[in-house]
Amino acid sequence: MRQSPLRRLALAAFAATAFAAPAFAQDEQEPAGGDGGLDISATVTGVTDYRFRGVSSSDRDPAIQGSVDVNYHGFYIGAWASSIARTADTNVELDLYAGYAGSAGPVEYEVGAIAYLYPGGDGTGNIYEGTASLSYTLGPVTGKLSANYAPDQENLAGDNLYLNAELRSGIPTTPLTIFASVGRERGSFYGRKWDWSLGFEFSQGPFTASLAYVDTNLDSDTHFLGRNIRAGIVASAGFTF
Template identity: 25%
Template sequence: MKQPFALGFVTLACCLATPVFAQVALSGGIEAGSEEVRRGIGWSDGEVTASADVKADLSGFDASARVAALRGSDRHGGADAVADLELGKSFDAAGLTWRGAVIGHVFTGADRRMDYAELGLGARYGIGPIDLGAGAIYAPSQSAIGGDNLYLHADARAGLPAFPVSLSAGLGYTTGGNTGARAARLRPDGDYTDWRVGLEYSQFPFTLGVDYVGNSIDKARARANPSSYADPAHLGDKVVARVRFGF
């Protein structure tokens, strides 16, 4: 993502916040995890990671920022960290809660330009203690990711009555028209499916979570066709643990 895009994102967020400043609700937290895993693949070279995030709800709009350590990730050109900047808008229609968003990923410490942007649209439906969601996240063609990329996803979360424990599961599918070395950043061996099941214990301000994550990537073929962006050593199924302090 180019610098003007990042500047424009921040400016737009500030402009939206100004007329409704009195209605802004802030939240955030800091977190430590055994690894940074996204869409079933490792982003932190298999190393422990830390992150911090903040979110502002602005009367239907929301703006958030999250910074996570990547530990010199080969997948992202040796980047030390990534900042995820997001601006979204929620609305109700057809009995569902919809949310559209623009997302920018800005990498620091990389040895080349790694920034890219995505657009997202999703819907959620809650019934009792169960929350269901589905959506799509699309990255238009950008040189940093070797073309375009589409991520389709669905998830479910259920709280246990009278207990501060919830169960969750998610399924995703990544596809795109991109080819070449940089396409391996988000699609190490072409189109693939990822999954996640998790257990979370939450007593504010602390949250403890553990997830089992995996994917359908052919690890042997990915290793046989190496890319400097594919990071094939961190593609396998794994258990990821995390602890969070929120505010």
């Protein structure tokens, strides 16, 4: 599903992987917390493969994505959309999200909720999920732990829990950042699985580009997702307005 504010920290890291599915997406861009005033931003991004938690939601084809976010004193609402492979009788995923981001000493936190919707579809793909994260920055390195939980609901055959750990480090005096992540999932989305990514991003002004290796421990020869869980290199490029 798309990249929600919870994944804003990983916007480039997961522009290819923060990514939705069965198309449950995006979790990339961290909302401004604290005492900031009203802020409105938008993004447009192209990816060579739309990945969500290591799984392709675009059938390993390119996708176009965009978002609009409104932040006010730590509270945020937003929408993120992506083209996808045919899911729930539509080729569009729309994620609506809201929450709060703040800090307690050196620790930044976020809590929120996401609705993964499929406009124009038959309604069988719509999923609702709660999110929470903690992050800590030391010098150029930021570590983040996050959890996404979808309770048992109409379009799920049981609940789903996803845990993720991320590390990002800027390279001093360069516009480059390296990143790595690992996730563990249990539930009705994909059963039990691990996923991981490793890559780098380039950021200059409003422009961001990334390149990442993405993989899971699922066997594409026996799993129903087939080639959409095979390892891949995912590139992305986008602008923030």
